[in-house]
Amino acid sequence: xxxxxxxxxxxxxxxxxxxxxxxxxxxxxxxxxxxxxxxxxxxxxxxxxxxxxxxxxxxxxxxxxxxxxxxxxxxxxxxxxxxxxxxxxxxxxxxxxxxxxxxxxxxxxxxxxxxxxxxxxxxxxxxxxxxxxxxxxxxxxxxxxxxxxxxxxxxxxxxxxxxxxxxxxxxxxxxxxxxxxxxxxxxxxxxxxxxxxxxxxxxxxxxxxxxxxxxxxxxxxxxxxxxxxxxxxxxxxxxxxxxxxxxxxxxxxxxxxxxxxxxxxxxxxxxxxxxxxxxxxxxxxxxxxxxxxxx
Ligand code: CA
Numbered sequence: 001x002x003x004x005x006x007x008x009x010x011x012x013x014x015x016x017x018x019x020x021x022x023x024x025x026x027x028x029x030x031x032x033x034x035x036x037x038x039x040x041x042x043x044x045x046x047x048x049x050x051x052x053x054x055x056x057x058x059x060x061x062x063x064x065x066x067x068x069x070x071x072x073x074x075x076x077x078x079x080x081x082x083x084x085x086x087x088x089x090x091x092x093x094x095x096x097x098x099x100x101x102x103x104x105x106x107x108x109x110x111x112x113x114x115x116x117x118x119x120x121x122x123x124x125x126x127x128x129x130x131x132x133x134x135x136x137x138x139x140x141x142x143x144x145x146x147x148x149x150x151x152x153x154x155x156x157x158x159x160x161x162x163x164x165x166x167x168x169x170x171x172x173x174x175x176x177x178x179x180x181x182x183x184x185x186x187x188x189x190x191x192x193x194x195x196x197x198x199x200x201x202x203x204x205x206x207x208x209x210x211x212x213x214x215x216x217x218x219x220x221x222x223x224x225x226x227x228x229x230x231x232x233x234x235x236x237x238x239x240x241x242x243x244x245x246x247x248x249x250x251x252x253x254x255x256x257x258x259x260x261x262x263x264x265x266x267x268x269x270x271x272x273x274x275x276x277x278x279x280x281x282x283x284x285x286x287x288x289x290x291x292x293x294x295x
Contacts, residue, residue, distance in 0.1 A: 006032045006199070009058035009180065013151055014142030015172045019064035022174070025208040028079065031060040035197045036133060036181040041088045041107060048090040048105035057145040057154060059134055061178030065206055068175040073209040074137055076166045076177065080203040081130040083184045085112050087198030089120075096193035096276055110196055112184050118196060126185050131161040132202065133181030133195070136217075138172045145180065147278050148230035150216045154181065155281050156190050156274035157228055159219050167209075167218040177206060190274040215244055225286055230279040238270055241284040253291065263290070 008020035023029065038056045040046070068074060091104030110118045116128025134145055136152025148154045152168050160166055168175070179202055186195025217228040227248065229240035242264065249260035267290055273281030 001028060001030055003030045004032065004060050004063070006034045006058075006060055009034060009060050010062070010178065011055070011058055011145050012142045013059070013136050013138050013145060013153060013176070013178060015138050015140060015176065016142065017062050017138065017176060019174065019176065020061050022064040022066060023206065024066050025068070025206065028203065028205040029063065031179050031202045031204065033060050033180045033182055033200050033202055034058055035084075035087065035199045036194070037088065037090070037197055039199070041090065042109065044107050044109055046107055048092040048107050051090070051092060053146075057134055057181050059145050059178035059180035062138065062176035063178070063206065064174035064176060065208060066174070068170045068208055069173055070170055071211055071213045072170040073212040073214050074168045074170050074175045074177060075207040075209060076135065076168065077205040077207070078132065078160065078162050078164050078166065078202070079205060080162055081132070081182060082201045083112050083116065083130050083182060084199040086110065087112055087118070087184045087196040089192070089196050090194050091192050092194075097189070097191045102192075112196075112198065116184065118184060126196070129158065129161070129185040130200070131158050131183055131186060132179060133183055133186070135160060135166060135179045136177070137168050137170060138176035140171055148281050149279065152217050153230070154277050155217065155228060155230065156186065156277065157219070157281060157283060158186055158188060158273070159221055159226060159283065163222060165220045167214060167220070169214050169216065179204065189272050190276055193276045216240075219283065223287060223289070225288060226283045228273065228281060228283045230281045232279050234272075234275065234280050234282065237280050237282045241270070241282050245284045245286065
């Protein structure tokens with residue numbers, strides 16, 4: 001299987017970044033990813049203030065997908081995530097939802113067991129919930145990997161995990177896909193600014209939907225479909241995701257906008273991805289089962 005090493009990493013999603021590899025649609029790759037802290041933290045005594053924020057959140061890639069053009073959709077099927085055997089959770093001064101009251105710095109390095117679970121102190125064991133924080137394609141102009149947007153990026157969305165498909169709008173020729181910033185676990189909101197940040201090996205199948213434009217990222221899990229929106233401010237992000245979902249239901253399911261709006265309100269969930277990055281990320285999820293029309 002094709003393997004991309006962490007040495008290929010970059011710190012921007014950018015059209016000028018040279019491809020690390022060129023592949024056909026339908027190719028499965030293993031991405032070696034470095035933790036979002038760029039391997040700068042190794043023990044509880046490494047202060048979070050040591051982290052150089054200009055040198056973190058690297059993505060492995062980019063991958064040029066043959067035939068990908070603007071107006072297509074790139075499908076990234078997350079097949080597997082194997083975290084390293086350790087990770088770190090931090091409170092970084094000036095970062096996080098409670099930065100005024102719990103400013104840090106604080107560092108907690110945790111060992112990740114073979115089953116993916118991790119012990120936090122003597123009393124708490126966190127279950128394995130590996131997911132991808134940063135994943136996306138190149139926009140038409142360079143964007144740092146700490147940011148999120150139409151191209152994906154630092155989405156920190158817990159449903160980007162094994163078994164999920166992420167759909168991304170192709171914005172430049174070849175798509176230039178990259179991935180990094182794996183979390184061994186993270187809660188919705190990522191309130192202190194990190195999950196358990198770790199390096200990993202991520203297995204992803206990349207495919208194309210030709211002439212299939214979408215506005216921004218979408219996710220399909222075994223049970224749900226979702227739209228993912230990032231904006232400066234929670235209200236703006238929620239509105240963006242709702243409009244997208246209503247449009248999607250109109251286009252693909254022939255519903256009126258009023259029907260779609262009521263269905264989203266009655267059966268859908270608005271969930272928070274993260275509220276700590278430069279743009280916050282939300283998703284609107286809808287169960288797939290409602291479309292069968294049968295009881
Ligand atoms: Ca992140």
